[in-house]
Amino acid sequence: MISDLINLTKNCKKCYGLGYLEDASLCSCRLKLYRYISYYEANIPRIYWDCFYSSFMTSKANNDLLKSILTEPEKNIDFLNLGFFGPTLSGKSTTAAMIAKAVIDKDLLSVYWFNFTDLLYQLRRRFTDNTVEAQIDAALKSKLLILDDLGRDFALDKASAKTEITRIFQSFFESARFIILTTNLFITDLERNFDVKFNSLVSLNLTTITFQSGTI
């Protein structure tokens, strides 16, 4: 994937693929390449690298909060514990990716993106397959962890994975690190499927933002 991006900069008409302009400053293509490499290292899915919204399918107050986080993440670090609720295609994941990119672009915190189902899968395999350990390690050491698309498969999962996820949430909140969780489950679904400890961690630490369906 990265080699494809390097090919993109090779075809740049501003710097003729050199990466530098005549005044020796970095060309915008090279800066974009560096940003993309950071997104890749943070495991943000490629489909979100160029996504951008100027407004969000949520309340006016939440729109204001999201906009201020995105324009000045450095002043809003304390607001990065977020729970995005709402139906599929209401913009939750894209909004989470925009925040992740804003934090990366300003070099504020280390960020790691995990699809929730993938995280569960990796957690189950970690003791039998060492190669997944590096990915889990990067996630658990990050300062901002994006957990995308918590769904019903998790609700049906064995108790051991739920305990492990609860432990991950607890360790993040206790060490002043941040989690952005997206889910199309309702809060009542969470209450039904998770233990009291997980639910209280989520409700005490994550600012809930509910997205509506529709086009943005």
Ligand SMILES: [Zn+2]
């Ligand atoms: Zn260029």
